[in-house]
Amino acid sequence: MEQTEERYPFHNTFRIEGGNFTHAGSVSSQVKRILKEERFPNSVIRRVSIATFEAEMNVICYAHWGILTLLVFSDFIKVAIDDEGPGIHDVDQAMTEGFSTASDKIRELGFGAGMGLSNIKKVTDEMVLTSVVNQGTHLEFMVKVFS
Ligand SMILES: Nc1ncnc2c1ncn2[C@@H]1O[C@H](COP(=O)(O)OP(=O)(O)OP(=O)(O)O)[C@@H](O)[C@H]1O
Ligand SMILES: [Mg+2]
Numbered sequence: 001m002e003q004t005e006e007r008y009p010f011h012n013t014f015r016i017e018g019g020n021f022t023h024a025g026s027v028s029s030q031v032k033r034i035l036k037e038e039r040f041p042n043s044v045i046r047r048v049s050i051a052t053f054e055a056e057m058n059v060i061c062y063a064h065w066g067i068l069t070l071l072v073f074s075d076f077i078k079v080a081i082d083d084e085g086p087g088i089h090d091v092d093q094a095m096t097e098g099f100s101t102a103s104d105k106i107r108e109l110g111f112g113a114g115m116g117l118s119n120i121k122k123v124t125d126e127m128v129l130t131s132v133v134n135q136g137t138h139l140e141f142m143v144k145v146f147s
Pocket of ligand 2: 054057058112115116117
């Protein structure tokens with residue numbers, strides 16, 4: 001009898017609470033665990049984890065709440081994050097290395113170097129950032145499994 005294993009695609013969603021630094025990084029840890037269980041190459045897991053962590057922290061630092069969607073395919077991994085919050089009035093400026101509007105509180109916690117979004121761009125194969133001021137921000141990125 002022919003055996004086929006239909007593992008992919010699948011998706012998971014995770015809620016991220018703005019301002020909740022106690023659980024900072026918990027969503028990206030869960031994503032990392034899922035990808036490890038699926039035995040993706042370490043380099044792929046590392047890149048997705050870095051980008052997911054930066055995206056999660058931005059929701060915690062700047063937005064009210066957000067939903068992260070993990071889409072797993074056999075040959076690529078896609079992550080989308082939609083948040084409700086103040087939005088970003090100048091996306092190009094936000095993408096610039098070193099630009100940050102982080103408060104003193106956020107800086108005391110070790111964030112706010114203005115490197116998160118540019119890091120996401122660096123470690124992913126595709127990245128799209130769009131935002132509506134006073135509504136929220138949409139970020140999605142993709143990492144190829146074989147590049
Ligand atoms: N989800 C978001 N909602 C609103 N503003 C955001 C969001 N994500 C990023 N920003 C804005 O874009 C700026 C740059 O973000 P980026 O992640 O590159 O740096 P940072 O968060 O300030 O510092 P770092 O990521 O190095 O800790 C932020 O300071 C903030 O003004
Ligand atoms: Mg950031």
